[in-house]
Amino acid sequence: MTAEASSSAANTSTPASTAPLSTLPIALDAVGGDHGAAPNVEGAVLAAKAGVSVLLVGDRVKLHAELGKHAGSSNLPLEVVEAGDLIGMDEHATDVRSRPQASINVCTRLVKEGKAAAAVSMGHSGATMASALLTLGRIKGVDRPAILTHLPAQGGFTTMLDVGANADVRPAYLAQWARLATVYLKVLEDRDNPSVGLLSIGEEEHKGSQLVLEAHALLKELHGHGINFYGNVEGRDIFKGTTDIVVTDGFTGNVVLKLAEGEAKVLFGWVREALNSNLKSKVGGLLARDALRGLAERMDPSTYGASILLGVKGLAFIGHGSADARAVKNALLRAARAHEGNLIPRLEAAFANLEH
């Protein structure tokens, strides 16, 4: 167990973040995100202390200034790589095509050239997706990459994809994503035979949209061949943790993700309000504060760090624009772990085997 893993030992149910000693550094888009360099550099310092080497990509002067605020950082496996341009949060994702010096493009090129193990960005999500897809290409057999993320659930967490890369999809994509996520959980979380649920509006096979009916038939055929297909699941099964994996189109998945985060925020606000509503409950709330704080942490997206863009031929992680240093650190640890576990070669192998 590393420092990271034991520091969050109270929360045994979140995805594992054991830090490996990565052979290659991770490229971090160190100027991307709502808060610029500060949380990125702080997160990189924390990750480096946990044994992960990081390439800080962005404006050299700004990044060295930020590094200067962290005493002892010069002894850590951190290196600054210049990138003179940055795709702002309100610019167009398609700008990645015409701006080769944008920090995210420098990150994905470092991966492509074998100089970095993974690209991690808390910046413009669309730009990160576009840059990864353009620079790294797709794994053979994958039509569209998907964003995979984790949601807290009873007994652990649920892994869901796609949560936003593809608003309109074909049944075959869902089957491919089920395969990708299965390998991902085997490599990153040591899951033996993770179960796959297809998000629908009824458990019965004949219920759902046309897309879901066709995807169900495909997944049923693949059951036992690299996929452990459970059947349809419903909205309530995500937090119940009925299956390890939930596959859905990127429209529904994105709505689900934002609803889940928004609902948690509102409900915890109401719990706080309720506890403050009168003197008796106020005293009660003070006494219960620590316990509730642990719970808020469980719901905090920072715990998971970032989501992986699964299906591109290289490791790419996309985080919240509002990520704090802890989220950046966890994303870097997760990226290093994916590299150590040979995720990309194993994903390629899973699809190559299909051709026999």
Add this chain to the structure above:
Amino acid sequence: MTAEASSSAANTSTPASTAPLSTLPIALDAVGGDHGAAPNVEGAVLAAKAGVSVLLVGDRVKLHAELGKHAGSSNLPLEVVEAGDLIGMDEHATDVRSRPQASINVCTRLVKEGKAAAAVSMGHSGATMASALLTLGRIKGVDRPAILTHLPAQGGFTTMLDVGANADVRPAYLAQWARLATVYLKVLEDRDNPSVGLLSIGEEEHKGSQLVLEAHALLKELHGHGINFYGNVEGRDIFKGTTDIVVTDGFTGNVVLKLAEGEAKVLFGWVREALNSNLKSKVGGLLARDALRGLAERMDPSTYGASILLGVKGLAFIGHGSADARAVKNALLRAARAHEGNLIPRLEAAFANLEH
């Protein structure tokens, strides 16, 4: 304020349930639902005490036996109407076509014949939808009826449709549903100019699925003509209460509804667990119990009673199979209120005006 309204006065933010003195009785599918006659009859007794007359539809002997358990019920405006058949929760919705004596069919016929103001069922949802559509037909100008429901939100509640009647939809349906829900909120909740949000995966007009892009264009055109279109909303906006109404397809809406309910259940379970985790927080939890109980009530679907099937030419309400007496009572009050407010004629007028 009626007994109902004042009993839940602490929760001023749920949809209004003021009981009117209905001129026509409400037909209740009194044998439908997971728990059979008991919660239906008890709910009807409660509604009758609040001034709503009810026709209890189902097996006459069973219903009289159940009524006998409620002292004084013979003095209430309750009447039993025989229905020899019942579509069970595990039977096919299409059975409504071939089983005219099924309780739900008797209910919708009573509405069609002008003998009841509304049909209310906690039984088979699909059968209720099918029976209402077959017997009552559609409002002119409405292609597909939708299920409208309420979700708790900051500052009140959010009204959402469709939550499950139509898995695959066309852009025009979403525009029609926006219009139906607007009239519904005016009549049932005295909202002046309710705002309509289109559920998508980004606030920007150009984000979303093909369906959403086309629906956005339609809704934008209708803005100011019977619809107050806000623009796109995201998953997080539902609990935030950004708009009064959220329109979406029945697949996404059903996933959202079940996720929202499932997440609330799991989160409150975790809050309880957290409060029980050690002696200090346990004492705190005991002190805070009443405040938290108020919150749980806010999240309880029974508070809303049942969802309306909007777009059929008559009032039809569909509740949870697991509904308790309180949910049945609230559904009956809501149905009476919709009748008193002339909801159906006002919906018809809203669509008739379009033809000028």
